[in-house]
Amino acid sequence: MTKEKFDVLIIGAGAYGLSCAWWMAKRRSGARILVVDEGEFASGASGRNGAGFRMQWGLDLNIRLCQESTRFFETAAEQLEYPRGIELKQDGYLVLAHSEKALAALKGSLEVQHRYGVPSELLSADDCLKMVPALGRNRLVGGTFCGKDGTISPFLLLDSLLKACRREKVDVRYGTRVEKLERNGGGFRALVQDGPIEADKILLCTDWAVPELLASLGLNLPVKSLPKEAIVTVPCTPRVKPILISLEHHISVNQVNRGSIVFVVSRAREGKEIASTPDFLAFASQKIIDLLPGVADVPVLRTWGGVSSLTPDMQPILGETEIEGLYVAVSSFRGLMTSPAVGRIMSALILENDTNDPVLTQLTPRRFKTGDLIVEPLLNQE
């Protein structure tokens, strides 16, 4: 068995793992970095989500993470030297309220967004219908819209990060599953099929699967898995220009450039299953027609599933664990849209012990022990 040694081992090659690796490599600190992933390219949650990014949140930290990330997406092609681009589309996000209570939460969030300079605005139900005539009028009371929110191609973001990482000599290996972590003097040993990998520092970017690896070191973190399912239609005429989110329906809608409409539909479930469930299609179709009667005639092309992470306060977890040198970055279902900012913050923390970003205090893994949970007003409506 060969023994390999690295300065930093990142486990998980999704948006968080690859972004953290690239930001670390960009510092040219000479650190030897290895990223391993048990699956193939883009086979986890980062390759399975609805592709959206938005600054419309109700909590300062989410707004700031997404503002920084949005600026990155706008210039990703240059920064990552990826001329093909990542299919950035900024047609805005329309967040819909179907009750006065939901509308009140949207208004409250709007105030916070404006404090940070997010160009979002309040829309009446009529404005919403004017913007998206395919919408149903039933119970719709209004919404908020931000024209700078949008979508990217998850595959292209991951591919651009992968190529940029490899250019910077980051070793990225797919099909490499870490079975167990052990402490090894001041550092760590990760057991994989080909033999142990030694690393001074480890960053876990396996999202909902983080507890499994932490358990091998006697730690626990209250992260659960939340399976979600998505639907994509055949390409059709433009019907939904902005991305839609309905707080009541638990649906997001994104019509991509080639005309297909992508729906991510959430329902309370548990488990780690990515296979489509038998009763999903009928359940989702009824909700989708209620939200958007104008798409009832559109044929469904395919369904797929993905698993995202869920934390007790529905916020990400970023920072060092109780074990020195062992770090976690858990997305709590917004990994793709926050990955640039998280990459920068985590790389500064891990390589330079820079703890200045206030997000690190708010999102520390220690908050579950101290009880300092954070509330995101918009999410509590969902």
Next chain:
Amino acid sequence: MQRSIVIIGAGPAGMAAAIEAVRRGCRVTVIDEGPRPGGQIYRQPHPALHGEDFAEPSELARKHRLIDGFQAVIDRIDYRAEANVYAVFPNGEIHLAQGDRTEVLRPDAMIIATGVREQAIPFPGWTIPGVMFAGGAQSILKAQRVLPGRNVVVAGCGPLPRVVAAQILRAGGSVAALASLRSLRAMLRYPRSLWCGRDILREGLRYEWTVLRARVPQFTGYVPVRAIGGERLEAVALARIDAEGRIVSGSEREIACDLLAINYGFVANSELAAMTGAEMRRDPVIGGWVAVTDAFGRTSVPGVFVAGDSAGLRGALVAECDGTIVGAAAAVPSTAVDGAALKTNLAATMARRTRHLEFQQAVRATLRLPDGIWRIVTDDTLVCRCENVRFGEIREALESGHRSLNAIKRNVRSGMGWCGGRTCLHAIASLAEAATGQAPAEMMTPRPMARPVPFAAIARQKRAAAE
């Protein structure tokens, strides 16, 4: 309690399975895409259409005997014509769309008898209108009774291109060239097979005679390497290729035509079987990925059977025997399948199937594609027509280390379009094998929908009460 069986597909295997399962007292549902039973091979024209059929009389007799047998029991079958199964699940649920609504069935057993589709090897210009599958051209003759082209070049491997050429001639068309990758002489190495298949062989020789008598120029060892034309096909360049897939210099010749009918063998319609979670294996000669089945068509998933060509290409005669055997096995509890009684009961059909299978050994020899054939695909050849993906992009993804069909798909979108990869995935698997020396280990993860269905129809869903 009457056993419920759902059969997907009403070709030879599906019809034979239905006849047998009804005979054994089961409650049978047959779901088929076509307006009339028969499948691809026994496709029936619209009843209002008259005119000659250009197939061999003995072949037509087989077709009508089976269709008549099916019609005789159709009153006792819940027969769903023009219905699509768009998903099946490991729990045994079958989701089908018919008209403007959908329905969920959950029978005691399902028999997947979805047949095969034709395989294409993409080459420059293959998407020009006027290039089509040989079987597709034959379907136009069979179902619509019109000539698919006036001046036709037929190319590919195996028996089908030769049959299609003969039928076009019999229908009054002209065949400008017949290009075969392999000579049918390859079959002579299997004398025992030929003896077992002598009836079919006789039909084949009659088709050969039609082609010979018409003095059709024949090119053995040639493939179409370029289709020429803009809005419509004008000509095709045929050439010999060497073991590396390079065009043998000086062998290229252009032949004017308005239709190029190609067939490079078949790909199994195995997506539904894979969706049930059944164990799959890959054999490019008999249809790419097919479910692993035993002699009774049982897959690794209890209650899920596969019959006929969708379990691997073996032709209509085997499919019919297979349907009877699988229909009988699905009609009894799984424990009874392993008993001696059923085997004894089916002994004659099993012997017949063995004999027909023996003949398939010889057919297989004509279907094996030569090494290097996939190298005719150039970087700018369109491989995935739905998403406009050219081979160059796929080659780059392979070179970046993305070797599985799922990973290639996530990189270049091949297989993400309308057809769900039905047209291109097996080609991509073979292209990957040619480029890297190793075939992808798994098929692209099959997911609902096997066919697109509108939201409105899915929302109007009838769900059978649990049994």
